[in-house]
Amino acid sequence: MIEKLIPFVDLAAQQEELRPEIEARIRGVLDHGKYINGPEVIEFEARLAEFAGAVHAVGVSSGTDALIMVLLAKGIGSGDAVFVPTFTFPATAEAVLMVGAVPVFVEVEADTGNLDPASLETSVEQVALSRLRASAVIAVDLYGMPADYAGIGAVAERHGLTVIADAAQSFSAEVNGRRVGTLAEVTCTSFFPAKPLGCYGDGGAVLTDDDNLAGILRSIRVHGAGQRRYENVRLGMNARLDTLQAAILLPKLTVLAKERDRREELAAKYTGRLSSSMRVPVIPEGIRSAWAQYVIRVEQRDRVAAGLKERGIPTAVYYPRCVHQQPAYRALAQDADFSTAEHLSERVLAIPMHPYMDAQTAEYICDSVLETVRQV
Ligand SMILES: *Cc1c(COP(=O)(O)O)cnc(C)c1O
Numbered sequence: 001m002i003e004k005l006i007p008f009v010d011l012a013a014q015q016e017e018l019r020p021e022i023e024a025r026i027r028g029v030l031d032h033g034k035y036i037n038g039p040e041v042i043e044f045e046a047r048l049a050e051f052a053g054a055v056h057a058v059g060v061s062s063g064t065d066a067l068i069m070v071l072l073a074k075g076i077g078s079g080d081a082v083f084v085p086t087f088t089f090p091a092t093a094e095a096v097l098m099v100g101a102v103p104v105f106v107e108v109e110a111d112t113g114n115l116d117p118a119s120l121e122t123s124v125e126q127v128a129l130s131r132l133r134a135s136a137v138i139a140v141d142l143y144g145m146p147a148d149y150a151g152i153g154a155v156a157e158r159h160g161l162t163v164i165a166d167a168a169q170s171f172s173a174e175v176n177g178r179r180v181g182t183l184a185e186v187t188c189t190s191f192f193p194a195k196p197l198g199c200y201g202d203g204g205a206v207l208t209d210d211d212n213l214a215g216i217l218r219s220i221r222v223h224g225a226g227q228r229r230y231e232n233v234r235l236g237m238n239a240r241l242d243t244l245q246a247a248i249l250l251p252k253l254t255v256l257a258k259e260r261d262r263r264e265e266l267a268a269k270y271t272g273r274l275s276s277s278m279r280v281p282v283i284p285e286g287i288r289s290a291w292a293q294y295v296i297r298v299e300q301r302d303r304v305a306a307g308l309k310e311r312g313i314p315t316a317v318y319y320p321r322c323v324h325q326q327p328a329y330r331a332l333a334q335d336a337d338f339s340t341a342e343h344l345s346e347r348v349l350a351i352p353m354h355p356y357m358d359a360q361t362a363e364y365i366c367d368s369v370l371e372t373v374r375q376v
Contacts, residue, residue, distance in 0.1 A: 006352055006361060008314040009194045013356035014259075018251045025247035038243030044250050045205070051253060052171075052181025054207040056214035059241030060221055063168040063190025063204040067095035067138065069239060070164055070186050070206060073216040076101050080135040081127045083161070085115040086322040086333075087341040088140040092166050093323045095138075102132055105324045105333055108341045111282045113142045113295075113348075116340075117151030123336070124159045136162040141170030141180065143318070143350075144196060144290030145283060149175070149183045164188065168204075171197045172260040173290035180290070181207035191241075191249060196263075196290045197256050199245040262355035263291035266362060270294055270351070273366040278373055279347075293318060294353040296369070300376040301349050307372035308351070313365055316350045 049057035086105040107119035139147035168190035191203035224236030324333035
């Protein structure tokens, strides 16, 4: 038996390792007092862009604000249709509504739960018959695994759509050696504490190689500021990344690649032990997931979760409902087949995944999952 409680995500273990550096960085901010747009923000943006291999990283207040800002920067609003997978965190669709555009929900792939390019094509053709303009697609890298940007990009090119990556769950993932941040023309990510790269509050970033877009985003994050002081040239927001959060993110970024390797090792262990008894994540050749979550699919999910809880193992469900089924979004849902997304929403179950899990705990979790699934 495992004596201490098993955390779903162990932020305390990471903090223990990085605490002296994080404290020194926080002290640095308290000493210079530049709480807004301080030197740590500039340093972090440079390091983040370098990590991803992107030209620009713009630090912002959250992953949700990152999405809203990109839509604003692209001039997307009333009359525009923006395609989003229905199996995602609601912020993806929320951002679209927030700028006055219409989210068009799209079916997902059965294997990955990510946006399905063929369904995107069908949805775009349907929108073409309506009064809406098909303007953009927001692809989500569910659980840390990048969406099919090649497939989505081909559809987008045919129909003139902007491709926006919602990489809130996938920072540190890569496709054929290219990291998240460079897989779409613009990438949004989140530093919510439990994400693969998390701060100690809210934060986010937008990554792009487009100089013009980066400039507009830097303006939008301070009320649409122009070149001159007190000049406002466009509608903007207050959406900056705090200096203190940048200070906390700097040491965390230095261990992200190592943490991703450890998550990958844990995922390999889980897959090795569990794959003959249940459906486990499938990661195609050439892709390295950020492993924000390790998600199994089980029948009788609630009973499996209850059995694991009895054994001291926390689980989570991302997501028990598709966005088109949510009360706030239901009325918008087009008449389309979302049976794959709905099937997933009834079966997915995330088990503990973080870079600081010891081998004994991992084995205990595998034993318990196998036992519980057998019993229900
Ligand atoms: C977490 C998340 C967001 C929102 O990020 P915040 O920083 O919490 O605003 C958006 N999209 C997806 C897919 C997410 O997982």
